[in-house]
Structures are given as structure tokens and as C-alpha cells.
Amino acid sequence: MIEKELAGKILREALKTGADLAEIYVEDVTSTQLGFDDSKLEQAVHGADRGAGIRVFFGNLVTYAYTDSLSENSLLDAAHAAASAGASSAKTQLIDLTERKSPLVYPVEKELDSMRIEDKAAILHRIDETARAYSPLIVQVFGSYGERVRRVWIYNSTGLMAHDERTFVEIRMGVVAKKNGTMQRSFRGFGGQKGLELLDDNDPTAVITEVAESAIKMLDAIPCPAGEMTVVMPNGWGGVLFHEACGHQMEADFITKGTSAYAGKVGEVVASPIITAIDDGTIPGRRGSLRFDDDGTPAQRTVLIERGVLKEYMWDLVEARRVGREASTGNGRRESYRHMPMPRMTNTFIDNGEHDPQEIIESTKRGIYIKQMAGGQAELAKGDFVFNATEAYLIEEGKLTAPVRGATVFGNGPAVLKEIDMLGNDLALDPGMGICGKGQSARVSVGQPTLRIPKVQVGGTDEPVEGVMG
């Protein structure tokens, strides 16, 4: 952080050319990344990065300058650079900085340095051994361990001073299985905004066993039938489809640009009446959770859709100011101090429904049950999507039958949202590995209960879809 007195001096410099709002964002990140491939440790990177960005507002004109040095001179230079890109006759006074406290508690029970790095690498070694021992058909195994502590401070000329500290741990793993020229990949992982207690709640060897089992099972799968059919989506990670194909369109920048299917539709029916969708940046332990967003606005829970009716969009400071809103919804996020914030989702999910998930399968005569989703793509501003599954099954007469390979599902998010006809009572959030890419990367969570889309286009192909949804 920087001293209050220095922050004041920099903000005054940034206001000199008549800005109506000036802001300092200071960030300090430390991270460790271990990568295990081909039965050996291939990567061990320890990183540290710190710097600051100065943002200056002249009405809707926003200028930005950043520096990787927190020295007084560098900060003043950045403030001068950001201020000199605009000019106005306004005389905004700096209000005394007062620290805001967040009531949100995101506990880190076991500090990241309470385990030696050798022991963290040993987890990846065990993942490799377990997968290879599972079957000789497993020909490749990879695993990674990542940890990151991100501390941010935001000061602005309205007197705001806010601090957030975000600690993340994650483990990813995957295998390639091969038999008679057929290859099958499978991967999974877990993570969260928490400390090493993550490892007490998740067993990496149990997870890699499931991954290996899934890949082996799918080697003998039949090709997926193609055509229009009923698709049952899994709870948890299945929510990535809502995030990518609908959620982005509820981010305020797509709304104010008018490119979103949801622009101007607050109060209108945009989804099946069983759908309630929420963005909640306040859930302890979740990757998208914040105490304050990167504009310094407190994180909040925002109901986006309530029983099919569009209620609210996700706003950051810039877009809220553009339309004259009193406050944003706490969705301003940035990849680092090198970037300006933009409206982003936090932890976004479709709320619980009332059906037993088993009942959803049982009431489906013929369709596809997606158990694990793999890669996918969505056109963020329109919501056209394509994704494929690493594990999927035929549903015949209400029962899961043969595993199918290469299931690829195509559709349009806003259209599909109106058609969902059954919603499970098994709401879950994803296991904690979500990264959203919208020009800048951001950690997010997604979620949903098991749900059924009565009719959607399914293709059968062995070609994986490039790109990772998240």
C-alpha cells in the first residue's frame, strides 16, 4: 500500500487538469506455479509483481497510466500522464481519505507457507503415479499446482480508501488414454479462494482416479448421434454455459453498447419461468468473491433474472457513471494494475429448481446426458455457443445407457434459456478452476442444478472444439 498522505498528493496531481474523479489502484501479487508432465516436474515458477494504475475521469472520457514502481516520483509521473490526456475547467476537490471496512470474512485457515514446496510437488507426483497405476491404457498424465495472493488497495478523490486481499489455491490434472488408435482426454481439478485447507477437503488421488476411470470408460464409447435432441446438463460446472452464452450479455458494457440481446429488457420475460439467475460476489471460499471490486465498490449479490424476468445487469463504475446510476453493482474487475476495470461476473449461477435430478433423467425418453464438459466457445455479445463433452451418455426410455463420444452441442444462449423445462434441486457451484477470458482474464465461479433443454442441436464429432469455456 502507499501512505495516505502520498495517496492524497497523487490524487491532487491527477485532478490538476480538471478531472471530476481520480483514482489510484495499487496491487501486489505473489504466486507459485508447479507443473508436472511426463512423470517429472517440468515447471516451478515463483512470481512477484507490483505496481499501480492511475485512472482519471473527465465525464465519460477515462484516461489511464500505470507504473511498476511505487516510488513517489513514478506515481506522480503516472498521475501527470493520465491527467494530461484530458482537460476541463472543473475544480474537483479531494475529499479526505477514509478507510472503508468490509464485513465479509473469507478465511484462510492454513497459510500457503505452512507446507514446503517439495510437499506441494509430491502431490503432483502422487497424481501421476495413481493415474499410471490405474491402467496401462493411460499414456499421458499432467498435473499442476498453483497458488496466488493478490492484495489490492483503491483510493479515489471521493475520499474512498479500500483494501482487499485474495488468496487462491488450485490443483488441475488430466490424462490421455489410448486404445487401438482411439484417444480420449479427461481432466478435472479443484480450487478456491482459501488456504491449504483446500487439501483437507479434496483428495487429489481420488479425483485423478475418477479422471482416469472416465477416460478409460469413454474409449469404448459409441459415436454420438447427431440431430436435434433433448440434452440434460450436469450441475456445477455445467453452469459455464449460462456464464458464457447468457451472463456476458448481462454485463453493462454490452448493454450500453446495445449489442446484447438483453439491452433495454429489464422487467421483461427473458427466460423460462423456472429460471432465477444470480451473480454473487460475496460467497466465502469462491474464486469470484471479492470484498471490494477493483473500483473499490463493495461486492454484492445481484439477482439478474427472477422467475424468468430480467431484473438487473452487472455494472462497473465506468458504465454506471455513463448512464447516471447512483452506484455500480460491484462488478468492476481487472486482470492487473496494467488494465482498466470492466464489468465482469463474479460467482454466477442458476438457482435451484424443484426436480430430483433422477426424475429429470427418468422423464426423458431419448436424449443425451452430459456428465463432463470439455472445450467450448461462445460469441459473448450474441450468445451463440458450441461446446463438447468429454463424458456423455445416451438417455433411452428414462435410463442412462451407452457412453457416447464426441457429443457437440450448438445453440444460442438467450434462446435456450427460454426453453429449459426442468430444473433439478441439486444446485452446486463448480469445483473451483474457472477462468473467464474477456480480453482480460478473471477468476470466476459458475454453477447450476441439473437442467434439461428439451431441444437443441447435437453433432457427433471426434474433433475437439478449440478454446476453453470459463
Ligand SMILES: [Zn+2]
Ligand atoms: Zn466468461
